């Protein structure tokens with residue numbers, strides 16, 4: 001399979017890269033500017049692409065003609081928890097996080113949809129349970145919650161729009177994972193999260209188009 005992953009230089013994105021290379025898939029690993037640990041991977045099936053999803057500039061690097069699986073993984077949290085309280089959140093932070101976490105995946109799909117359609121492939125958009133209204137019992141975290149909620153809705157529209165072309169779109173929640181984003185305080189490690197999400201992706205067409213699914217296969221409310 002040809003697989004393209006955004007934000008692939010560290011964290012969950014890098015975990016996906018390692019997982020799919022181990023399966024002998026061809027992986028186009030996209031990173032914003034620093035290739036990070038991708039540099040240490042010596043594998044002829046690994047292709048590097050520079051892509052800042054917060055910019056309209058688009059990717060730098062060769063892309064495959066067909067993409068069987070596109071994982072929109074790149075994302076930011078924004079200001080630390082206190083910086084996203086009702087009193088402290090700023091319009092700048094709201095816009096910055098929305099631009100990367102919600103508009104970013106939209107930009108990537110706008111750029112690549114022809115290649116995914118050519119493969120009748122799958123698009124997996126990595127959101128978060130923090131973007132679920134139904135699951136929001138603690139409030140706060142305005143920028144991240146709003147951007148990830150926006151992504152759930154954008155992902156659903158993509159699912160509807162691309163279904164007639166044979167493309168299946170789902171939204172993922174990785175769990176609370178030990179990565180830089182959580183300052184390594186998550187409940188599960190990268191391998192557990194990626195193993196679970198990979199299984200969900202392999203089974204993607206058994207879920208409704210635009211379904212919001214956690215790493216353990218559980219449905220997440222919108």
Ligand SMILES: NC(=O)c1ccc[n+]([C@@H]2O[C@H](COP(=O)([O-])OP(=O)(O)OC[C@H]3O[C@@H](n4cnc5c(N)ncnc54)[C@H](OP(=O)(O)O)[C@@H]3O)[C@@H](O)[C@H]2O)c1
Nearest residue numbers: 007011012032052053054073074075128176177179180181
């Ligand atoms: N960890 C969790 O518990 C958790 C829970 C729910 C959802 N998620 C979501 O899972 C995804 C991966 O998170 P993670 O935990 O692996 O976070 P992470 O370790 O902080 O990694 C984030 C990745 O996104 C990339 N990125 C950020 N801004 C970018 C941009 N403008 N263009 C391209 N790449 C960009 C980063 O690249 P740089 O190195 O260049 O910054 C990095 O590769 C995110 O969408 C996150 O919101 C994570």
